Amino acid sequence: MHSRTPAGRTGRPRSAAADTAILAATREALVELGWSRLSLGDVANRAGVAKTTLYRRWADKHELVVDAVAELFDALRLPDRGSLAADIEGVVLQFASILARPEARSGLMAVVAESTRDDALRERIRTSIVDRQKRLVVEGRARAQARGELPPRTDPAQVARTVDLIFDIVAGAVVHRTLVSAEPADEEWVRSFTRVLLLGLAGAEEAGAGEVEARAGQG
Amino acid sequence: MHSRTPAGRTGRPRSAAADTAILAATREALVELGWSRLSLGDVANRAGVAKTTLYRRWADKHELVVDAVAELFDALRLPDRGSLAADIEGVVLQFASILARPEARSGLMAVVAESTRDDALRERIRTSIVDRQKRLVVEGRARAQARGELPPRTDPAQVARTVDLIFDIVAGAVVHRTLVSAEPADEEWVRSFTRVLLLGLAGAEEAGAGEVEARAGQG
Amino acid sequence: MHSRTPAGRTGRPRSAAADTAILAATREALVELGWSRLSLGDVANRAGVAKTTLYRRWADKHELVVDAVAELFDALRLPDRGSLAADIEGVVLQFASILARPEARSGLMAVVAESTRDDALRERIRTSIVDRQKRLVVEGRARAQARGELPPRTDPAQVARTVDLIFDIVAGAVVHRTLVSAEPADEEWVRSFTRVLLLGLAGAEEAGAGEVEARAGQG
Amino acid sequence: MHSRTPAGRTGRPRSAAADTAILAATREALVELGWSRLSLGDVANRAGVAKTTLYRRWADKHELVVDAVAELFDALRLPDRGSLAADIEGVVLQFASILARPEARSGLMAVVAESTRDDALRERIRTSIVDRQKRLVVEGRARAQARGELPPRTDPAQVARTVDLIFDIVAGAVVHRTLVSAEPADEEWVRSFTRVLLLGLAGAEEAGAGEVEARAGQG
DNA sequence: GGTTAACCGAGACGGTACGTCGGGTCTTATA
DNA sequence: TATAAGACCCGACGTACCGTCTCGGTTAACC
Numbered sequence: 001m002h003s004r005t006p007a008g009r010t011g012r013p014r015s016a017a018a019d020t021a022i023l024a025a026t027r028e029a030l031v032e033l034g035w036s037r038l039s040l041g042d043v044a045n046r047a048g049v050a051k052t053t054l055y056r057r058w059a060d061k062h063e064l065v066v067d068a069v070a071e072l073f074d075a076l077r078l079p080d081r082g083s084l085a086a087d088i089e090g091v092v093l094q095f096a097s098i099l100a101r102p103e104a105r106s107g108l109m110a111v112v113a114e115s116t117r118d119d120a121l122r123e124r125i126r127t128s129i130v131d132r133q134k135r136l137v138v139e140g141r142a143r144a145q146a147r148g149e150l151p152p153r154t155d156p157a158q159v160a161r162t163v164d165l166i167f168d169i170v171a172g173a174v175v176h177r178t179l180v181s182a183e184p185a186d187e188e189w190v191r192s193f194t195r196v197l198l199l200g201l202a203g204a205e206e207a208g209a210g211e212v213e214a215r216a217g218q219g
Numbered sequence: 220m221h222s223r224t225p226a227g228r229t230g231r232p233r234s235a236a237a238d239t240a241i242l243a244a245t246r247e248a249l250v251e252l253g254w255s256r257l258s259l260g261d262v263a264n265r266a267g268v269a270k271t272t273l274y275r276r277w278a279d280k281h282e283l284v285v286d287a288v289a290e291l292f293d294a295l296r297l298p299d300r301g302s303l304a305a306d307i308e309g310v311v312l313q314f315a316s317i318l319a320r321p322e323a324r325s326g327l328m329a330v331v332a333e334s335t336r337d338d339a340l341r342e343r344i345r346t347s348i349v350d351r352q353k354r355l356v357v358e359g360r361a362r363a364q365a366r367g368e369l370p371p372r373t374d375p376a377q378v379a380r381t382v383d384l385i386f387d388i389v390a391g392a393v394v395h396r397t398l399v400s401a402e403p404a405d406e407e408w409v410r411s412f413t414r415v416l417l418l419g420l421a422g423a424e425e426a427g428a429g430e431v432e433a434r435a436g437q438g
Numbered sequence: 439m440h441s442r443t444p445a446g447r448t449g450r451p452r453s454a455a456a457d458t459a460i461l462a463a464t465r466e467a468l469v470e471l472g473w474s475r476l477s478l479g480d481v482a483n484r485a486g487v488a489k490t491t492l493y494r495r496w497a498d499k500h501e502l503v504v505d506a507v508a509e510l511f512d513a514l515r516l517p518d519r520g521s522l523a524a525d526i527e528g529v530v531l532q533f534a535s536i537l538a539r540p541e542a543r544s545g546l547m548a549v550v551a552e553s554t555r556d557d558a559l560r561e562r563i564r565t566s567i568v569d570r571q572k573r574l575v576v577e578g579r580a581r582a583q584a585r586g587e588l589p590p591r592t593d594p595a596q597v598a599r600t601v602d603l604i605f606d607i608v609a610g611a612v613v614h615r616t617l618v619s620a621e622p623a624d625e626e627w628v629r630s631f632t633r634v635l636l637l638g639l640a641g642a643e644e645a646g647a648g649e650v651e652a653r654a655g656q657g
Numbered sequence: 658m659h660s661r662t663p664a665g666r667t668g669r670p671r672s673a674a675a676d677t678a679i680l681a682a683t684r685e686a687l688v689e690l691g692w693s694r695l696s697l698g699d700v701a702n703r704a705g706v707a708k709t710t711l712y713r714r715w716a717d718k719h720e721l722v723v724d725a726v727a728e729l730f731d732a733l734r735l736p737d738r739g740s741l742a743a744d745i746e747g748v749v750l751q752f753a754s755i756l757a758r759p760e761a762r763s764g765l766m767a768v769v770a771e772s773t774r775d776d777a778l779r780e781r782i783r784t785s786i787v788d789r790q791k792r793l794v795v796e797g798r799a800r801a802q803a804r805g806e807l808p809p810r811t812d813p814a815q816v817a818r819t820v821d822l823i824f825d826i827v828a829g830a831v832v833h834r835t836l837v838s839a840e841p842a843d844e845e846w847v848r849s850f851t852r853v854l855l856l857g858l859a860g861a862e863e864a865g866a867g868e869v870e871a872r873a874g875q876g
Numbered sequence: 877g878g879t880t881a882a883c884c885g886a887g888a889c890g891g892t893a894c895g896t897c898g899g900g901t902c903t904t905a906t907a
Numbered sequence: 908t909a910t911a912a913g914a915c916c917c918g919a920c921g922t923a924c925c926g927t928c929t930c931g932g933t934t935a936a937c938c
Contacts, residue, residue: 011887012929018889034336039919050890055921105335112398113328116321117253122401130399165411168400172391180331180349181387182341192384192423200419204411230908231907237910258898269911274900449913450903456915472774477893488916493895540773547770550836554762555691560839568837603849606838610829617769618787619825620779630822630861638857642849668882669934675884696924707885712926879938889928895920902915907908 014057021047022054026068030103035065035110062114062121069107070128072098078136084144088194089187091136092174096185099178109179130167137163137170151205162201169197233276240266241273245287249322254284254329281333281340288326289347291317297355303363307413308406310355311393315404318397328398349386356382356389370424381420388416452495459485460492464506468541473503473548500552500559507545508566510536516574522582526632527625529574530612534623537616547617568605575601575608589643600639607635671714678704679711683725687760692722692767719771719778726764727785729755735793741801745851746844748793749831753842756835766836787824794820794827808862826854 025046029038040061044051058064075098079090098104108129115122141163144150153159173193177185185193244265248257259280263270277283294317298309317323327348334341360382363369372378392412396404404412463484467476478499482489496502513536517528536542546567553560579601582588591597611631615623623631682703686695697718701708715721732755736747755761765786772779798820801807810816830850834842842850 010885010931012889014888035332036336040921041919044890048890051921052891052923053889056888060921102335106332109328109332109335113254113325113332115401116324116328116398117255125399126401161411164400164402165408165415168396169388169392169412169415171399172393172395173388174391176391176394177387179335180344180390181383182334182345183383189384192380193388196384196388196416196419196423198419199422200415200417203418203422204415231910233909259900260898263911267911269909269913270900271902271912272910275909280899448905448911450915452914473770474774478895479893488918489895490897490917491915494914498895543773544770547766547773551692551763551766551770553839554759554766554836555693563837564839599849602838602840603846603853606834607826607830607850607853609837610831610833611826612829614829614832615825617773618782618828619821620772620783621821627822630818631826634822634826634857634861635853636857637860638853638855641856641860642853667880667936669884670936671883697926698924705885707887708926709886709928710884713883717926877938880936882934882936884931884933886930887928888930889926891925891927892923893925894923897918897920899917899919900915901917902913904912904914905910906912907910 015053018047018049018053019057022049022057022064023068023071025049026064027072027103027107030065030068030107031101034102035106038065040064062111062118063124065107066111066121066124066128069104069111070132072101072104073129073133076133076136078139078143080143084140084147084149085194085198087140087143088170088197089190091140092170092185092190092194093187095171095174096178096190099174099185105179108175133171134163134167137166166197166201234272237266237268237272238276241268241276241283242287242290245283246291246322246326249284249287249326250320253321254325257284259283281330281337282343284326285330285340285343285347288323288330289351291320291323292348292352295352295355297358297362299362303359303366303368304413304417306359306362307389307416308409310359311389311404311409311413312406314390314393315397315409318394318404324398352390353382353386356385385416385420453491456485456487456491457495460487460495460502461506461509464502465510465541465545468503468506468545469539472540473544476503478502500549500556501562503545504549504559504562504566507542507549508570510539510542511567511571514571514574516577516581518581522578522585522587523632523636525578525581526608526635527628529578530608530623530628530632531625533609533612534616534628537612537623543617546613571609572601572605575604604635604639672710675704675706675710676714679706679714679721680725680728683721684729684760684764687722687725687764688758691759692763695722697721719768719775720781722764723768723778723781723785726761726768727789729758729761730786730790733790733793735796735800737800741797741804741806742851742855744797744800745827745854746847748797749827749842749847749851750844752828752831753835753847756832756842762836790828791820791824794823823854823858 022043025043026038028046029043033042038061040054041051043064044054047054054064058067076091076094078087081087081090099108111121111125115125141150145152153162174185177183177189183189241262244262245257247265248262252261257280259273260270262283263273266273273283277286295310295313297306300306300309318327330340330344334344360369360378364371372381393404396402396408402408460481463481464476466484467481471480476499478492479489481502482492485492492502496505514529514532516525519525519528537546549559549563553563579588579597583590591600612623615621615627621627679700682700683695685703686700690699695718697711698708700721701711704711711721715724733748733751735744738744738747756765768778768782772782798807802809810819831842834840834846840846
């Protein structure tokens with residue numbers, strides 16, 4: 001994570017328990033107070049840790065919250081429900097249920113907001129959250145290809161573009177639905193959304209091959 | 220907007236110029252400092268206005284920024300480019316270009332983040348930004364129906380559901396692409412995205428009619 | 439005191455009560471905690487004042503304590519006990535009794551210690567405390583001259599030198615006795631000290647005249 | 658000094674060099690930073706020693722500084738300049754020149770300030786500095802008696818009182834002159850001061866004998 | 877000549893206070 | 908009544924030291 005392990009090996013080693021306690025305390029405080037009222041002094045108190053210990057490990061509020069929130073998304077699993085549509089619906093519902101938790105809602109949005117002015121923070125978000133969860137898309141595609149639901153694809157650049165596009169559509173739609181529109185991403189909505197997504201991808205898949213080749217010929 | 224016009228009519232009237240100057244100063248400060256470093260004292264200075272004046276009109280930082288940011292999105296127009304796909308691409312590119320402006324990026328995300336803990340703020344965002352821009356989806360559908368690209372729909376509840384879904388997908392994907400994935404929503408990406416969206420909607424439209432009626436019979 | 443009255447006349451004026459409360463709180467805290475454990479946050483609390491208010495008026499702990507302590511010495515009066523010796527004994531006993539108060543002891547010495555590294559602070563001490571109390575020596579001499587105990591002196595430079603010398607001897611001896619030697623400056627000690635001082639001054643007065651004239655001829 | 662020699666005799670003995678290095682580093686830091694900005698971590702760094710080592714030997718900042726400063730005054734010597742007046746002037750000038758050194762100025766005053774709230778510290782100051790230097794007064798009197806400048810005195814209590822009085826007057830006046838009045842204790846000032854002191858003592862000596870006997874009869 | 881107990885360096889730890897900054901309220905004089 | 912100015916209370920910031928505590932490793936005296 002943040003642990004740029006200190007060069008030397010001397011001195012008292014850092015307490016591993018402190019990290020855990022701090023991140024848990026951060027999530028707890030996010031639930032109770034939200035982002036804007038969360039203070040690092042309070043987090044340190046909750047964690048039973050001195051403020052200095054906290055600052056020794058994280059440069060500021062945002063970096064801390066990225067790590068605290070990132071762990072939440074690691075709970076996401078791609079269930080095997082027999083079909084691509086069902087798999088997607090399953091993972092989207094999980095995602096929605098994480099976003100229903102207050103610490104995820106306000107923590108995630110706050111760091112994204114700050115990352116618009118802080119390249120290091122943006123990179124940290126990408127590394128700790130975004131790229132980490134793209135595994136779900138990759139897994140899902142592989143499983144669908146194994147089932148014969150999707151044709152095997154080999155062009156790596158094209159695969160990467162597609163994975164990114166799917167991820168932006170899925171994550172973006174769910175976040176927007178729950179946080180901006182402030183409507184629940186319930187089973188009905190998820191079914192509608194998944195249908196649109198899969199039909200769109202299927203259609204694009206068919207039409208896309210020739211176009212890509214055509215473009216490759218130009219560039 | 221915020222102007223709960225004061226009851227009494229006596230005394231010195233509020234300066235109309237102050238509102239404009241404050242909102243402009245807010246956007247300017249957002250560009251330079253981002254959300255977290257923006258301070259109301261500084262905004263008041265830039266606007267050549269006393270802090271008192273500012274607080275008399277907006278309850279706090281977030282309300283002010285919602286108003287300041289909302290104006291940016293009012294510039295969105297639905298261009299008539301001859302086809303639904305082209306129209307969508309046009310408006311999405313506009314949206315992306317607004318999100319490329321730093322005041323929009325950090326302002327929008329910051330108020331969304333705070334709105335996860337503040338119902339009044341969420342409502343204000345919905346009123347001032349979200350619902351206001353859904354007009355684009357409604358207009359686009361109407362134009363496409365006029366062109367014969369889409370069949371006319373009459374069930375108002377179903378229409379509302381579809382409009383909401385489209386808006387969440389479009390806005391969500393563009394925001395996620397630009398702010399979270401931190402990749403440009405350039406012409407190529409917009410073309411890919413639009414193709415997936417339209418094919419998905421077309422497919423769902425065909426398949427959906429019967430299903431909706433069936434569900435309506437149950438509910 | 440410290441009040442470099444702000445240039446402009448606009449805005450809310452500074453609370454005069456705050457000054458008084460802060461200085462009183464400072465002395466109270468000095469009594470309870472001593473210099474080193476005295477914190478400005480605590481002083482602000484005791485005074486019922488925000489820390490910012492305190493810092494707006496005093497640059498740091500030392501400046502504040504100089505002002506708080508200086509007031510204590512303004513209580514010194516030169517009693518008319520009928521003879522120069524008795525007058526001196528009276529004022530020295532008063533001085534000793536002020537130095538017996540813990541806020542005076544630790545406050546005074548602490549600012550003197552810091553003033554060895556801070557010219558502005560040293561000047562402040564001189565202005566607020568030292569020069570202010572030299573009035574006692576001047577008064578005492580005048581009264582003794584009126585009684586005929588001392589011959590009238592007119593050379594102002596020589597008078598100033600003598601006043602300074604007397605002040606350094608008196609203040610120095612009492613401070614050293616009470617704070618460094620840590621013995622009480624009780625009546626017996628004060629009587630012995632005063633006898634030495636007066637006999638020394640009388641002798642120097644006799645022998646000094648010619649020498650001074652001689653030096654004046656050279657310079 | 659501070660070395661409460663550890664009970665057991667086994668194990669690695671303490672480094673003697675560390676003591677020297679630490680005290681020297683303390684004085685060096687006092688010169689550069691003054692008391693208030695002096696930190697023990699910094700002293701340890703300068704001395705090339707771990708903080709642990711420092712704390713194993715001195716309980717806190719004040720105790721350390723007493724020891725560091727006390728050594729400075731051990732350089733005082735009573736010169737034999739042929740007369741009591743000249744001897745006194747000589748030693749007073751030495752004293753003044755030590756007090757001109759920044760480490761002595763701020764170190765001495767700081768520990769005196771703190772000692773007003775700390776009896777152990779006051780005792781340490783008395784032992785390490787005050788009583789240690791009273792030897793100068795005792796020596797000076799003895800030499801003057803040998804020269805026949807002073808009558809031999811035998812009552813030990815009276816002698817002790819006189820030695821204390823002289824020490825308080827001399828040390829107090831010089832300290833006050835240099836640190837509080839912030840004027841130089843130069844040759845001219847020292848000459849004036851010594852004249853007053855000696856004349857005062859001579860007069861008191863003559864007049865005092867009978868009075869002392871009288872008081873002894875009462876007590 | 878191995879044991880062993882106290883030493884040493886490094887540096888993390890729980891604390892306390894620092895001096896600053898911003899939020900939002902208030903009190904003036906002026907318009 | 909609105910305004911500009913600016914003082915006010917409050918609370919958090921991030922930093923600096925304090926004095927304590929672990930570590931791994933080093934000495935010297937004792938056996």
